[in-house]
Amino acid sequence: METNFKKHIAIPQDHGAWIFILSPLLIGFFAGGRFNFAALTLFIATMATFMLRQPMAILVKVKSGRRPETDRGPAHFWTFIYGGIAILALVALIIEGFGYVLFLAIIPGAPVFAWHLWLVSRRAERKRVNIEIIATGVLSLAAPAAYWVSFGGYNSLGWWLWALSWAQTAASIVYAYLRLAQRELTSVPQKSEQWKLGRDALLYTSFNLCATLMLGWANIVPQLIFVPFLLQWFETLWGITHPAIGWKPTQIGIRQLIVSVVWMILFILCWRL
Numbered sequence: 001m002e003t004n005f006k007k008h009i010a011i012p013q014d015h016g017a018w019i020f021i022l023s024p025l026l027i028g029f030f031a032g033g034r035f036n037f038a039a040l041t042l043f044i045a046t047m048a049t050f051m052l053r054q055p056m057a058i059l060v061k062v063k064s065g066r067r068p069e070t071d072r073g074p075a076h077f078w079t080f081i082y083g084g085i086a087i088l089a090l091v092a093l094i095i096e097g098f099g100y101v102l103f104l105a106i107i108p109g110a111p112v113f114a115w116h117l118w119l120v121s122r123r124a125e126r127k128r129v130n131i132e133i134i135a136t137g138v139l140s141l142a143a144p145a146a147y148w149v150s151f152g153g154y155n156s157l158g159w160w161l162w163a164l165s166w167a168q169t170a171a172s173i174v175y176a177y178l179r180l181a182q183r184e185l186t187s188v189p190q191k192s193e194q195w196k197l198g199r200d201a202l203l204y205t206s207f208n209l210c211a212t213l214m215l216g217w218a219n220i221v222p223q224l225i226f227v228p229f230l231l232q233w234f235e236t237l238w239g240i241t242h243p244a245i246g247w248k249p250t251q252i253g254i255r256q257l258i259v260s261v262v263w264m265i266l267f268i269l270c271w272r273l
Contacts, residue, residue, distance in 0.1 A: 009074045012054045016176075016253055020136050021050050023264045024143035024165040030268045031143075031161055032150025038096045039150045045089035046142050049105065052082040053113070060120045098149050104141040112138045129177055133170045140166040160221050164212070164267070168232065171204035172260060175236055179252045182243040189243070198240030205233040224273055228266035235259050 012018075025046060029035055055078035061067040062075065090102060112135055119131070143165045144158030151158075178201045189197070209229045216223035244252055 006071070006074045009055050009058050009071060010051075010078050012051065016256065017050075017139075019257060019260045019264075020139045020169050021046065021142060023169075023260065024140045024161070025146050026264060027165060027267055027271070028143040028146025028148075028158070028161055029150045031157070031271050032147045032152075034150050034152070036150065038093065038098055039146065041089050041092045041096065042098070042101065042145055042149045045086050045093060046145070048082045048086035048089060049109075050139075052079065052086060053116070055079045055082065056117060057120050060117050064121045064123070066123065093149070096149075100154070101145040101148060104145050108141065109138050129173060132173050136169040136173065137166045140169060157221075160215075164221070164225070167204075167208045167211070168229070168260075168263060168267075171201070171208055171232060171236075172256065174204050175201040175232075175239060176252065176256055177201075179239055179244045179247070179256075180249065182239075182245060183247055183249075183252075185243055185245050188245065191241075194240055194243065197243075198236065201236050202240065205229070205236045209233045222271050222273060224270040225267065227270050228263045231266060232259065232263055 025043060029039055029043075032039070055075040058067055058071050058075040059079065062069060062072045093099060093101060116131075116135065119128070140162050143161040147158040147161055148154055178198055181197065188194075195202075209226060209232075212221070212226040212229045215221045216225055
């Protein structure tokens with residue numbers, strides 16, 4: 001039995017992805033205002049489904065020859081554990097009257113998950129920024145789901161929580177790729193080249209900032225919701241003008257995590273003001 005407890009199979013190894021699932025969940029719960037039993041059930045279901053991705057990906061890798069056969073048993077074990085927990089939690093949600101949130105996972109989530117596993121089978125899952133952005137869009141659906149179960153029912157504001165959460169994660173991914181690309185530079189480039197390299201990241205964060213300013217002005221969302229996006233915009237400006245030459249990926253990841261956590265806290269505060 002002890003051979004089943006392999007960390008690389010039981011726990012997702014892409015550590016940066018944790019914030020992409022926890023952030024929308026917490027945003028939704030705090031926006032809804034209550035952490036009730038249904039919210040706890042949703043949290044368990046969401047995290048179990050998130051954890052399920054790792055052992056299933058390992059199974060695909062074993063089948064395609066990317067992992068040894070010794071990983072098959074543990075991968076089956078954790079697939080059963082996480083899958084069983086997710087099913088039980090989802091059944092509990094249905095009993096509690098929130099079965100409609102399952103459509104958020106089934107309709108967009110299942111196809112994207114299957115697509116990810118197909119890419120894993122073809123050794124093509126890494127360094128695909130567009131795919132990562134689409135995947136985080138699915139993860140961001142945790143925000144409206146958490147909001148609805150915490151609020152006690154459907155409310156259209158949940159869709160804005162989803163859109164804003166996804167906007168932030170998309171910009172964060174593009175910015176992370178910029179920082180990783182800067183690592184390959186041998187010297188600090190000219191200012192014009194710095195801005196050229198950072199164009200996409202700046203476009204994403206600038207769009208998010210302008211959009212939230214307009215949405216707040218129109219009273220569609222809380223007026224101060226632009227504040228966390230302003231933080232992300234300033235971080236992007238700093239990153240463009242301070243290339244990460246010689247930085248380790250861990251350094252980049254830790255800074256990204258800190259900025260994302262502060263963004264989440266500011267978002268929660270500004271949403272409730």
